[in-house]
Amino acid sequence: MEYSSFPLGGFSRFLLYSSGIPSLSTLILDMSHSLYRSEDVSLVQLYLPTESVRPVMLALGELSTIHFKDLNRDVVAFHRSFVREIRLLDEAERQLRYLHSEIALNSIEIPDHYHTTNYEITLETITIEDIIDKISRLEVRVRQLVESSRSLNANYLQQLEYSNVLSKVDAFFAKSTNAHNHFDINTDNGSVLAGEDDATAPLIENALELGTTGSFNSEDTNARTSISLDFVTGIIPSVKFQFLERILWRTLRGNLYIYQTRADESVIRENEDVEEKTVFLVFAHGTQILSRIRRISESLGATLFSVDEDSSIRTGQVQQVNGNISDIFAVLENTRSALYTELAFIAEHISSWESILHKDKAVYQAMNLFSYDQNHKCLIAEGWCPTANLPLVQKTLRDVSDLVDSQAPSILNIIRTKETPPTYFRVNKFTEAFQSLIDSYGVATYREVNHGIVAIVTFPFLFAIMFGDLGHGAIMAAVALMFIMHEKKLATKKDMDEILGMIFYGRYMVLLMGLFSMYVGFIYNDLFSKPMSLFTSRWAWPVKSEDTNARAIQTGTYPIGIDPAWHSADNNLLFMNSYKMKVSVVIGVIHMTYCLFLSLSNYRFFKRKLDIYAVFLPSLIFLEAIFGYLVITIIYKWSVDWKGNDWQPPSLLNMLILMFLSPGKIEEPLFRGQKQLQILLVLASLICIPWLLCVKPYFLWREHSQQDVRYQSVNDPQNIDEEALLNTENEEPQEEGFDFGEIVIHQVIHTIEFCLGCISHTASYLRLWALSLAHNQLSTVLWNMTLANAFQMTGVVGSIFIVILFAFWFIVTCLVLVAMEGTSAMLHSLRLHWVEGMSKHFEGEGYAFTPFTFLQSAAE
Structure with missing residues (x-):
């Protein structure tokens, strides 16, 4: 089959100056799309006449909004319709790569942006076939000149x-x-x-x-x-x-x-x-x-x-x-001059030629996915398109048909289907890095709650708990701000280092990580491991003390954060360990509970009432009866003035262990009625295990048994209509049969995994305390070994040592405490999201929305 060549210049003007597309594009970009769930996606069918299929595909590639389905799965790649065209484009790309290498060898600069006017005028009269032919002739000419130059140069030497x-x-x-x-x-x-x-x-x-x-x-x-x-x-x-x-x-x-x-x-x-x-x-x-x-x-x-x-x-x-x-040198100089002239001309146009070839190749690769209608002389395509973008696609099809004066219009039909659509989240430069972080673990099921929007806040916050230092956070935020301020210039840079490219891609994530670290460092009262005395300390030291160890007297409550007096106390490490350990447990239980409630949102959205009563409720009760109770006791223990009441504060760890090993036995009571409450919580948590294990399989079995009785007559062979024997090639995929044993096994695994996971996951959040302690201690050691020693020196020698040791301290701080420790804290925060958080609600059985686009070709 043959397809007419479309003048690229006219289409270029269509994309640039069409009054309809920019306005609709602006409208769509300005629409507020929620990241809470993936966008609504529709299955569409396109009928594209042969004379306009290529310009239509060029327009759709610019829109990047349709995920095409392969309608030729049974046809091997070498036997598809447009293999010959793709091979020609591959050969042209190979020729361009050769020309590109010769341009680089001759140190000729390739302009990033070719002149728009010249490009428009050139494409007015030149088709893709003309460009391929011109590239081929230029390659032959350049090869001849290169070979002549090499031969003459060898003879000259x-x-x-x-x-x-x-x-x-x-x-x-x-x-x-x-x-x-x-x-x-x-x-x-x-x-x-x-x-x-x-x-x-x-x-x-x-x-x-x-x-x-x-x-x-x-x-x-x-x-x-x-x-x-x-x-x-x-x-x-x-x-x-x-x-x-x-x-x-x-x-x-x-x-x-x-x-x-x-x-x-x-x-x-x-x-x-x-x-x-x-x-x-x-x-x-x-x-x-x-x-x-x-x-x-x-x-x-x-x-x-x-x-x-x-x-x-x-x-x-x-x-x-x-x-x-003399003779060879003269000929050699003329040959080199001719080669340089040819390569300089190619360098001016090679970027535009590469872009055109990449786009055309992508078009033919997409057209290989379509089926051909012999009767109507058109290509039939099926694909997924965000429902909000359907007006834009329809407007584009009409405009392209008018532009090429097509006798038959391009038609778009919306198909109703039970097939699961791909998952598509509309992201921007701020949310892209967070969404990519979550998608690396798995693609969310279609219309499932998106954990990416949750991670925008929770990921940098959990990172900051481990990394919390006002000074280190400020360095990280300053680096991110530098990337953000120069993002337009850096976005066009092609030879960026891999590590710098990763930081630039996640610059907004790094900024939030730095800002959250500054906030947590302010709460910890840590500035490069040193305290800040923003307010008067609420601890007073006695003037005279008979004991060898003086005890400070509390005079009030510090307005915000940790009192600076704790940093100089002998029991500073003991206090900070206890504080950060309890904070880690509290934050961990809150995070898991929040993620568990996201599963409730999923169940309600998909109208799965059985999962609400048979999965969510027992899971919530089990989690809160044990670890929710532990969080309440931690907060209560913080709130009681144990010294004023002359009571000994009980050990919460022993309390939690004895709660299950010796129900009803309270060695050190925390509050009145604790015995009865703990017995009730233990019974509730034990009841939740068979509840979580048996209720859902039982109701599914009963529902399936009722359906078997209800539709028994339908399955009678005598009631089969002749219409049921029609071609079933395009029927929707059938649902898998009911397997009670598989459901039971799945529920047993889920129950064991959840119950044991609640314990192991809560313990896993203790990494927040461990990494925070290690970060603070490493920062303290570095300060004491460098600047603390320098400040003890005086005179000119002391000044010189301060400069030298400050430079050493700053370099080690940036490389070790910010870069290495920051990477470690980031990976631990990522683990807490992927395992501890997302396991409470994330199904991850979807597949990504991969639209037909030219952006990937341009990046390559």
């Missing part, structure tokens, strides 16, 4: 090395008295002499064993024998020269002479490898030996050159090589 070798050979022979490789043999000592210069010492010992064809003229003791020697010359990387020298020496058994010198800087500088090279000459005799020297040299990466022994011929070679260098 080779000629430079040749010129350098010629100059080094001339210099070598200039030092010798005989430059024609004619050497004399002194028969008195049997050695080969390179002329009469002492600098050219014996070349080959025992030259008579060479078997050369030189002529020997012996006259007395001064007899001379003339031997003709040849040589091999070339250039090799300096790191390999020592291997060449050793191999040649061992292979030829020392019957050679090697001369080596460092290549000129011009050769090293022009070489891309930027490695030192060595020019060498190897003198030996015999054709086979010289051939062996050449093979060994080439195997080690040496480049050999033909250099004549005659100085006049070498002069001609030098002139020819220098001429070649």
Whole structure:
């Protein structure tokens, strides 16, 4: 099937200047959508004529509002309708990646935003096929220029090395008295002499064993024998020269002479490898030996050159090589200039081409999910769309049909279905990070209570209880504010570090974590582990005391937070441990109770009355009868003036243990009627266990039994209508059959998990106390080891040490106490939400709403 090419320029103007879409988009963005539950999503069916399907899909991709279903599940990917188009786009993307790499190699800057006017004018007359063809021609042209440039550059470097070798050979022979490789043999000592210069010492010992064809003229003791020697010359990387020298020496058994010198800087500088090279000459005799020297040299990466022994011929070679260098350099510069011009042109348009190809590829991939109607010549698509966005989609379909003058309009139908829609939460830059945090654990069931909106407050608050310090929280909030103030600039940065990218993504979360930490630190009265005396202490020390340990006298109640006098008291750690431990239990029980009430909201919304009476009520009673009672006793114990009443405050831990081990036995009474109340609470909690275990399975079994009797006649084969035998291809998925054993097992697991979980989860909240204590103690140790010592010094030395130790203290504070400890506290807070909180209400059986969009393509 063929589809007409749509002029991208006209569609671009449609998206930019259409009066309908921006107004509706603004209206939708301004609508107040609740995050408490996922949005209402409808199943829609689209009939798209072939002449307008592509522009319609381009418009829908910009809207990012429809999650398309795959109507071709039985068709393998390679046999779908638009595989050929996708392969062409893949090839074009590969070509763009190659061009992109060449642009980067030539250090050409790619503008982030191409000129709008030029882009609009260009797309007026160019279709996607024209762009693909142009990219292909540009790739061929660039490859040719790159290959030519590399070949010319290699030839240019080779000629430079040749010129350098010629100059080094001339210099070598200039030092010798005989430059024609004619050497004399002194028969008195049997050695080969390179002329009469002492600098050219014996070349080959025992030259008579060479078997050369030189002529020997012996006259007395001064007899001379003339031997003709040849040589091999070339250039090799300096790191390999020592291997060449050793191999040649061992292979030829020392019957050679090697001369080596460092290549000129011009050769090293022009070489891309930027490695030192060595020019060498190897003198030996015999054709086979010289051939062996050449093979060994080439195997080690040496480049050999033909250099004549005659100085006049070498002069001609030098002139020819220098001429070649000039000619090659001129051609090379022209080739590089042409390549740079082509790449500069491509760099101006490559961003727009990449965007167009990514969008078109996404369009064809989505169209592969559609079915084709042969009779009406149209594509049929099904997908999920937020109900609030349906007017926008309908308006878009009408506008695109008018723009392309389609003979048949695009039609949108809403389909009623029992199929579970995807879960969609409309988020913004503030709520996105919190929602992503919850979705990492699991996607909420459709229309289930969203724990993400709860985490906006509870996540930073639980973090702050563990991290609470006014100074550390201020540092964290300042970092987040810096990211927020520069978010527009940072949002367009593509090469951001991974860690910085994570912080930027969760900048608003980090801001709340810092602000909550400042608040809790204010309550703890901690500023970098030091107290703040904002108000007069309500503890007074006696003027005279006979005891070795003085006891402060309480004169009132500190207005807010912890009295600073506690920080200097000997029993500070004992008091803060008791306080933070009890606060952790109170906060934990409140958090679990709140999350349990979210399950009640779910049951009421889905009209599951049985779950309210058979699951929620026994769960609430069990939790509150034990741990709710513990919270009340903690608050009551805080409220009583035990010293004024001369009573000994009882141990709440022993009270809770004896409450179940010895019901009715009270060793240290807390209030009147405690015995009767605890017996009642124990009985209530014990009753809740069989209530939670048996009631729901029983009522489900009874309801199913009644339905079996009621619809027995319907299942009679004689009552089956012929209409029931029609094609059932598009029938809704059938519900699973009733399995009483599976329900019982599920309820047993849930009961055990909840009852034991209430105990383990409450204990798990003690991490709030443990991490807060560790954070405070680590901050105290760091202060005492750095600034506390610096403040004890005086004079110039003291001033210098204060500056040095302050810098050390601040760096360690940021890296360890803020970054590392903050990460640890964040992970513990995340665990308390995923396990302790969400287990009380979260079902997480949904699947994410993944609309057809171009945003992901642009990000890639």
